Amino acid sequence: MSKPTVNIFWFRRDLRLTDNHGLQKALKGNLPVIPIFIFDKNILDKLPEKDARVSFIHRQLQNMRTRLESEYNSSLAVYYGTPVKVFSKILEDFEVESVFANHDYEPYAERRDNQVYDLFETEYIEFYTYKDQVIFEKEEVVKDDGDPYVVYTPYMKKWKEVFKDLSLEEFEIDPYAGNFYQSTELPYLRLEDMGFKPSSVRVPDYDLSSETIRNYEDTRNFPAQDGTSRIGPHLRFGTVGIRSVYKKALAEQNETFLNELIWREFFMQILWHFPHTKDESFKKKYDRIEWRNNEEEFRLWCEGKTGYPLVDAGMRELNATGYMHNRVRMLVGSFLCKHLLIDWRWGEAYFAEKLLDYEMASNVGNWQWVAGSGVDAAPYFRIFNPTTQIKKFDEDRKYIKEWVKEFDSDTYPEPIVDHKEARERCLKVYKAALDG
Incomplete structure (x- = not known):
């Protein structure tokens, strides 16, 4: 037959x-x-x-x-x-x-x-x-001489310039759906057939409502507010089409929301042009940093028991839900690399294990950003103060109290490191590596 x-x-x-x-x-x-x-x-x-x-x-x-x-x-x-x-x-x-x-x-x-x-x-x-999965890929947005952009702002400006001449075509299937193979007898697998079990952690639905996009700039920095779209996992797995997301952002004329989408494409083209950055510093001299890599301190960071409440709240939210607010991601990343002098690759691997929206390009790009070793990165001497960050972004401690139940009690741990001493140590170690 x-x-x-x-x-x-x-x-x-x-x-x-x-x-x-x-x-x-x-x-x-x-x-x-x-x-x-x-x-x-x-x-x-x-x-x-x-x-x-x-x-x-x-x-x-x-x-x-x-x-x-x-x-x-x-x-x-x-x-x-x-x-x-x-x-x-x-x-x-x-x-x-x-x-x-x-x-x-x-x-x-x-x-x-x-x-x-x-x-x-x-x-x-x-x-x-x-x-x-992107609007522009590979070498579609590059400098006039053909070199890739390694700084976000000029990439973003060129992206928008090229985008002006683009018609966003959507690829519908209904006119051609008669060409699907006509059989409902195709192999299928249960989770258990592959050695997995259902997880109690659910990927939340995304919110691309006009209100969320319109208010994005005002609400996106405050972790206690439900002001983000939760679109990350859906872009990662393609459960929503990127073209429809851009059309929504353009319809609402929110440049901040649009720029965040462009950041994703910026990091994707960086990983494509520089694939070694998944486990090597983009700026080679940063691989000379003598990380302390204290395993006990890393464990406390992972468990959200550092004694710094905003850091701990972020890590506990991540462990419980697979999500962490973006503003808090920057803080916990900086704390790991700068305060504890633990290699950014350790943090990147932990996020890869836990994040529902894990996407290698963005995860590596953002971890190298906080470590100072990546493209368009924060300068090494920029070290977030985890206490003053509370005043800026969670002044009433609402987010902290949600995730750190023992906050303000005798059972909450003392800080595992003194901010001032950790900052001075970081500057000394980084300077030695970069001047060497």
């Missing part, structure tokens, strides 16, 4: 059926399209069994599968394994002409795509990928 001839659409960081560039391109072809998702063992084997992000992805896949079955008489095939082995298995059951996907820019993703490309080449399968 001959195998059905099909095309494949491979979902990765684009978990939605609306406005999906690669999916639309696949459906415009002349063969039935099987949508697939691969839970990649190379990634999942490093995660805890109740990882909230895995639960979130699984729920989203179930929602997509339900819609495909009810509206399009199709389904979604879900696999667990390494991508090369999964595609080898698919080729036992189907004659695949082409595989479609959207671009992914992280170093591991590029290695993965090269590995499957080698397999496809031996099987005479075409592999097409498209830009979908």
Whole structure:
């Protein structure tokens, strides 16, 4: 019996059926399209069994599968394994002409795509990928001489200049939905089939209401206020299309909100141009810093028991919810690197484990920013005072009291380091490294 001839659409960081560039391109072809998702063992084997992000992805896949079955008489095939082995298995059951996907820019993703490309080449399968998770990628916004920008403000200005000539096309699938593979009998996996269990931590819905975007500038710096969009995880996993997010920001004419979206693309193009920055300082001389890397102090930082209430509130919020307010992220990052002289890579790895919106480019970029070692970074002598930051951003201690229940009691720990002494120590260590 001959195998059905099909095309494949491979979902990765684009978990939605609306406005999906690669999916639309696949459906415009002349063969039935099987949508697939691969839970990649190379990634999942490093995660805890109740990882909230895995639960979130699984729920989203179930929602997509339900819609495909009810509206399009199709389904979604879900696999667990390494991508090369999964595609080898698919080729036992189907004659695949082409595989479609959207671009992914992280170093591991590029290695993965090269590995499957080698397999496809031996099987005479075409592999097409498209830009979908950003407005501008790779070398689309560069200096006039072709060099990448390494300072945000000129990048942002050039981004906006190029954007003026752009028409934001949305990639709808309904006109071509008849090309979905007509079968609801495709493989599916439960979380438990992969050794995972549902997490009690939920990814919150995002809020792109006019009120949130309009008030963003006034509310975004105060962690006790619910003034942010919570869009991060949804951009990370592509449960919302980036084009619709930009259209909303433009409609509300909020430059601050728009600039935050551009920061994301700035860090993405930095990681793409300088992939070594995922574990090496962008400014090489910063790798000479003699970090103290005290493991006990790192544990206290992770647990939110440093004796500095705003730092501790942020870490406890992160541990409990997978989220931390951006203003507080800057403080806890600076505290780890500058007050405790612990390598930014330790903090980056901890955030990678905990953050629901973890995105390598932004996480690495922001950690190198607070350490002083990255592009357009804070100067090394800029050291946040964790006490005066309370007066600026949580004056009534509302955020602190929510997360540090023993605050203002005898059971709250003493500061693990004196701010003035830590600041002087940091300046001395950094200066020795940078002048050496």
